[in-house]
Amino acid sequence: MNIFEDYLKKINNLILLNKELLDLKNLNDFKNINVESPPIEFNCDLSCNVCLVLSKLNQKSPHELAIKIRELIIKNIKDFEEISIAGPGFLNMKLSESAIISIINKIFKNKDVYGATNSNSTYNIEFVSANPTGPLHVGHCRGAVYGDVLANLLKFNGNKVTKEYYINDYGKQIQNFVESIFLRIREIKYKEKFLKKEHLYPGLYIVEIAKEIIEKNKTLKFDNFNSSFELLKKESLNLSMVMIKSDLSKLGIKHDHFFSESDLVKKKLVNQAVDQLKKNNYVQEGYLDPPKGEINKDWKKVKRLIFKSTLFNDDADRALQKTDGSWTYFANDVAYHMDKVNRNYKYLVNILGADHTGYIKRITAAVSALSNGKVKLNCKVCQLVKLYKKGIPFKMSKRAGDFISVQDLLNEVNKDSVRFMMLNRSNDIELDFDFDKIKEKTKDNPVFYVQYAFARINSLLRTLDKKLHDKINLNEQDLNFNNIEEKIIRKVYEWPKIIESTSKKFELHKIPFYLYEVSTLFHAYWSKGNEDKNYKFIENNKIKRVEIIAIMNLVATVIQNGMKILGVSLPKKM
Numbered sequence: 001m002n003i004f005e006d007y008l009k010k011i012n013n014l015i016l017l018n019k020e021l022l023d024l025k026n027l028n029d030f031k032n033i034n035v036e037s038p039p040i041e042f043n044c045d046l047s048c049n050v051c052l053v054l055s056k057l058n059q060k061s062p063h064e065l066a067i068k069i070r071e072l073i074i075k076n077i078k079d080f081e082e083i084s085i086a087g088p089g090f091l092n093m094k095l096s097e098s099a100i101i102s103i104i105n106k107i108f109k110n111k112d113v114y115g116a117t118n119s120n121s122t123y124n125i126e127f128v129s130a131n132p133t134g135p136l137h138v139g140h141c142r143g144a145v146y147g148d149v150l151a152n153l154l155k156f157n158g159n160k161v162t163k164e165y166y167i168n169d170y171g172k173q174i175q176n177f178v179e180s181i182f183l184r185i186r187e188i189k190y191k192e193k194f195l196k197k198e199h200l201y202p203g204l205y206i207v208e209i210a211k212e213i214i215e216k217n218k219t220l221k222f223d224n225f226n227s228s229f230e231l232l233k234k235e236s237l238n239l240s241m242v243m244i245k246s247d248l249s250k251l252g253i254k255h256d257h258f259f260s261e262s263d264l265v266k267k268k269l270v271n272q273a274v275d276q277l278k279k280n281n282y283v284q285e286g287y288l289d290p291p292k293g294e295i296n297k298d299w300k301k302v303k304r305l306i307f308k309s310t311l312f313n314d315d316a317d318r319a320l321q322k323t324d325g326s327w328t329y330f331a332n333d334v335a336y337h338m339d340k341v342n343r344n345y346k347y348l349v350n351i352l353g354a355d356h357t358g359y360i361k362r363i364t365a366a367v368s369a370l371s372n373g374k375v376k377l378n379c380k381v382c383q384l385v386k387l388y389k390k391g392i393p394f395k396m397s398k399r400a401g402d403f404i405s406v407q408d409l410l411n412e413v414n415k416d417s418v419r420f421m422m423l424n425r426s427n428d429i430e431l432d433f434d435f436d437k438i439k440e441k442t443k444d445n446p447v448f449y450v451q452y453a454f455a456r457i458n459s460l461l462r463t464l465d466k467k468l469h470d471k472i473n474l475n476e477q478d479l480n481f482n483n484i485e486e487k488i489i490r491k492v493y494e495w496p497k498i499i500e501s502t503s504k505k506f507e508l509h510k511i512p513f514y515l516y517e518v519s520t521l522f523h524a525y526w527s528k529g530n531e532d533k534n535y536k537f538i539e540n541n542k543i544k545r546v547e548i549i550a551i552m553n554l555v556a557t558v559i560q561n562g563m564k565i566l567g568v569s570l571p572k573k574m
């Protein structure tokens with residue numbers, strides 16, 4: 001239910017039916033006509049720009065057209081108490097009490113889905129996909145929360161969503177990881193000194209994995225790296241993924257599907273993907289210049305297979321083979337996305353780290369080529385997170401070795417705070433995460449302020465011996481909303497628009513921002529009762545006005561739906 005869309009349709013249909021009366025001929029394009037929430041100073045519920053748009057298309061005076069359309073709306077749509085003309089021709093509309101009551105009752109009847117856009121598509125969201133060579137760090141955390149909340153949002157709208165993790169368990173970094181564990185095993189078992197080398201992984205977690213492998217394989221000597229490699233690889237990756245899944249679980253995240261790069265190689269999916277691209281003439285043999293800004297002594301100018309990604313708006317064609325003839329990492333990614341395309345998702349979404357911006361065009365081009373433009377890939381980049389404690393940057397983890405782990409973060413603050421704050425700014429902007437602020441029980445801590453609004457509503461309802469799930473059906477004869485209540489109601493009206501705009505561009509920060517705004521309005525309303533008895537909610541354990549019950553339930557509805565999408569809990573007591 002979106003009242004802005006509902007009234008937009010009514011107004012557009014009314015104009016189409018009365019185009020001769022209005023002397024309008026150019027009515028082919030209604031896309032720029034919209035109904036919005038007006039600025040607070042106008043004290044009305046809706047504002048429409050229809051007169052401005054149509055006057056320009058038909059070379060008419062917007063004010064004169066506004067007078068005619070205003071009269072037409074008053075005559076045919078009985079939901080407005082007042083319609084005024086503002087500025088050059090905006091129509092500002094104030095809903096009648098009966099219309100407001102009708103809208104509120106509809107919201108109450110559909111509480112759990114209020115705001116949903118009723119879509120029915122299929123999505124694959126790949127997120128986190130951290131190398132299985134260590135625990136998750138804070139950089140992964142932001143993308144992890146973003147991907148999980150995006151999945152929740154899309155599910156809220158009625159879509160089918162698969163949350164996927166790509167396990168990068170093939171290549172040089174895995175060899176280095178296994179070697180690090182082998183040397184730690186030798187250190188523990190035979191007291192051999194662990195030599196710190198640039199390619200080896202530091203951190204206590206390597207020692208912990210080594211100890212677990214020793215305990216599980218007591219009879220093995222681990223006297224030769226090459227002969228031990230396959231066993232160590234299997235055991236190490238399994239333990240590492242257990243550790244990663246545990247970190248994700250603590251954040252409230254569980255993936256639906258894990259895809260192994262090693263399986264991709266074993267099944268020779270790269271060959272299949274390249275063959276598919278060849279059939280459509282998207283692959284050629286040729287030469288590429290050396291990578292800009294990189295010095296590689298081993299680089300040679302040799303003929304190799306190249307993907308014609310410039311045909312799909314990439315800045316340059318991309319190598320599918322290295323100079324030695326083996327497949328590039330990009331070729332593996334192409335094969336992986338071919339597999340996704342073949343699983344018949346309508347939309348693919350990749351959540352990437354800050355260092356993967358340059359990767360977007362090439363993989364988007366590959367998906368377009370593999371699907372003949374039928375499948376759309378949307379890549380979202382999550383920028384860096386900077387942690388602060390007492391104004392000082394938070395130090396690195398001893399356990400992780402060279403970064404701040406998710407576990408370090410969760411040792412400082414709870415899951416709810418992490419999830420909310422990771423989305424409190426746009427994903428494409430660096431985020432400052434202040435431990436001191438997030439622990440405050442004040443307005444400056446947005447997650448606390450939203451949770452407290454919900455807890456306060458529950459406390460008030462307990463006083464009245466009522467519950468949120470109690471059925472409510474308002475009677476217009478009993479209601480007369482004051483100015484503060486009208487402001488809150490108008491903010492509640494905006495919730496479906498927030499969901500709509502968030503869903504279109506995946507701008508997830510709009511949800512916590514909105515929840516903070518509506519919570520601020522409610523807290524201010526409650527506090528007003530301490531200053532003015534006329535605004536007091538409860539007197540002698542009885543509700544002073546039935547309107548207050550309506551307001552509490554409206555605010556609770558949008559907070560519940562919003563926090564469910566964010567994956568943040570709502571305590572009834574605080």
